[in-house]
Amino acid sequence: MSNAQMQSAREFLSLISIASGVSGYETSIASLVKDRFITLADEVRCDTFGNVYALKKGNSKSDKRIMLAAHMDEIGLMVKKIDPRGFLRFTSIGGVDQRTLLSQEVLVHGRQAIPGIIGSIPPHLLQKGDSDQAVKMEDMVIDVGLSAAKLNELIQVGDIITLKRDIVPLLNNVMAGKSLDDRAGVVVMMVCLEELSHLKHIHNVIAVATTQEEVGLRGALTSAYTLNPDLAVAIDVTHASTPDTKGQVGIELGKGPAVALGPNIHPAIYCHFSETAEEHRLPIQIEPIPGHSGTDAWAIQVSQAGVPTGLISIPLRYMHTSVETLDMQDVINSGKLLAHFIASLPEDLEGLLCY
Numbered sequence: 001m002s003n004a005q006m007q008s009a010r011e012f013l014s015l016i017s018i019a020s021g022v023s024g025y026e027t028s029i030a031s032l033v034k035d036r037f038i039t040l041a042d043e044v045r046c047d048t049f050g051n052v053y054a055l056k057k058g059n060s061k062s063d064k065r066i067m068l069a070a071h072m073d074e075i076g077l078m079v080k081k082i083d084p085r086g087f088l089r090f091t092s093i094g095g096v097d098q099r100t101l102l103s104q105e106v107l108v109h110g111r112q113a114i115p116g117i118i119g120s121i122p123p124h125l126l127q128k129g130d131s132d133q134a135v136k137m138e139d140m141v142i143d144v145g146l147s148a149a150k151l152n153e154l155i156q157v158g159d160i161i162t163l164k165r166d167i168v169p170l171l172n173n174v175m176a177g178k179s180l181d182d183r184a185g186v187v188v189m190m191v192c193l194e195e196l197s198h199l200k201h202i203h204n205v206i207a208v209a210t211t212q213e214e215v216g217l218r219g220a221l222t223s224a225y226t227l228n229p230d231l232a233v234a235i236d237v238t239h240a241s242t243p244d245t246k247g248q249v250g251i252e253l254g255k256g257p258a259v260a261l262g263p264n265i266h267p268a269i270y271c272h273f274s275e276t277a278e279e280h281r282l283p284i285q286i287e288p289i290p291g292h293s294g295t296d297a298w299a300i301q302v303s304q305a306g307v308p309t310g311l312i313s314i315p316l317r318y319m320h321t322s323v324e325t326l327d328m329q330d331v332i333n334s335g336k337l338l339a340h341f342i343a344s345l346p347e348d349l350e351g352l353l354c355y
Contacts, residue, residue, distance in 0.1 A: 005191070006173065009331055012036060013187045014167040017177045020109060022076030022093050022160050023215040026050050029072050033186055033209045040193040041207070050211040051223045054189075056196055057204055064203040064349055066342055067229035067307075068192065069220050069296045070185025070236065071213030074178070075320060077161035079108065086148045087141035088116070090161055094214035098137040100321045105164040106142060110155035115164065116144035165322045173328040174253070180324040182213065184314050184331055185235035191335025192342070199343040203230070210296055220296035224303035230349050231269065231308050233338065234297035237326070238287060238313035253315045254327040256283030257334040260311035264293040264301055268353050269310035276341045282333050287313060308353045312337065 021029030033052050037044045041054035052072070058064075075094030082088060088108065092098070101118050108114045119142075120135045142161065144151070167177040189207040196205065206227060210219030224232065238258050241249040251258050259277070261270040277284040289311075292298055297311040312334055317325040346352055 005194070006328060006332060009187050009191060010175065010328055012190060013175065013180070013184060013328075013331070016072070016183045016186060017167050017179050018165070020107070020160070020162045021072055021074050021179070022162060023073040023212045024093070025160050026073050026211045030209065033072055036190060037193070037207065040190065040197070047223065047226065049219055049222045051219045052209040053223070054193065054207045055204060056193055056207070058202050059200045060202045060347070062203045062347060065227055065229040066203050066205045066345070067224065067227050067232040067300070068189050068205065068207040068338065069210050069223065069232065069234045069300060070189055071182045071211070071219060071296060072186050072209040073211050073214050073219070074162070075214050076163075077106070079155060079157050079159045079161065081157065082148060082151050082155065083141065084148050086146055086151055087143055088151070088155065090137070090140075090142060092137065095320055097320050099134045101137065101140060102135050104322060106161050107164050108142065108144060108155055109160045109162065112154065114144050114154060116142040119143050163322045168323070170325070174325060175328060176323045176325040178322045178324065180316060180326055181237045181319055182235070184237060184316070184326055187331055188235045188314065188334040188338065191332055192338040195336055195339030196342065199339055201343045201345070202347050203342070203345060203349070205342055213296055217296055217299035220299040221303065224300040224307060228304050229307055231345070231353065232297075232300045233269070233310040233312065233341070234295050234300060235334065235338070236295040236311065236313050237316035237319065239319060240315035240317045242317050251285050251287060251315045253317060253325070254329060255285055255315070257330055257337060258285045258287035258313040258315060260287045260289050260293060260297070260313065262289040262293070263291065264289060264297050265310055266308035266353060269308060272344070272352070273310060273312065273337065273341055276344055277337055280336070280340050282337050282340070284337065285315070
């Protein structure tokens, strides 16, 4: 791995992490992804659902399509009510953990992006015993410092709200921030496309930055139906072990991407990933998933007549918070693994994938 590649990946992740892209409202983040993919692919386009497609043509006349999918949307909030005293009530879009919201900085995307903070009654004014309870979302408000009259000029019910958080570089190439689920997967696809420019690959590759994953895998469903690929790999994040997981999680930060196996995964794809990792001395971790993977792989697998599907996941601490934490080496290794996996696929995909 070169320093330049690491720096490029860090910069792109920092750029797209802070961007706005709540499920169903991905226009801003899609523009950034499209601009980067244009430099790496033969063709880039968007569809009416907001998915971004980047085609990298194979080195032969093969008409087979390899689909990569990583979602670019994020969880977020939405204005539910404008309080007559000048505060905003809000609700969630996607799986927001309300325990982490209190005291967060936010941006309210009204007629302009307006900074605010999430507050609630201070502990001094609580009844005895209430201070031991987590504050519920319905008891929080957003304060932007404006009167109700001015708020109504700039903000309306239904406006989107995102957490305001810059990326935080930690030691040893570890980074923390918001929306690394799954903007990091988009960076993996970028690294993969970069690597493929130095490798020979038979089949066409279409990297798709999908929309609305956090509210039902919708972009993966529509893009997989559109492409009807011959093979697909979803890239997402998975839980990495921390002291409070108390043995429930076996995946570790910094030890390579997690390669999934189970009913959501075609067994030949899992085996090919394992063999590729061994051949190129890339670290991987094995992640058994006995049912629903909770990722784009679930929607892609059953698109049209069925798509042989794989899943690789980046270990991530503190998922669905504003301090999601990952190791950039895992991101780089995921992109390299994907590229070598694609380059080593045989011309006869049916022979590889038949049961």
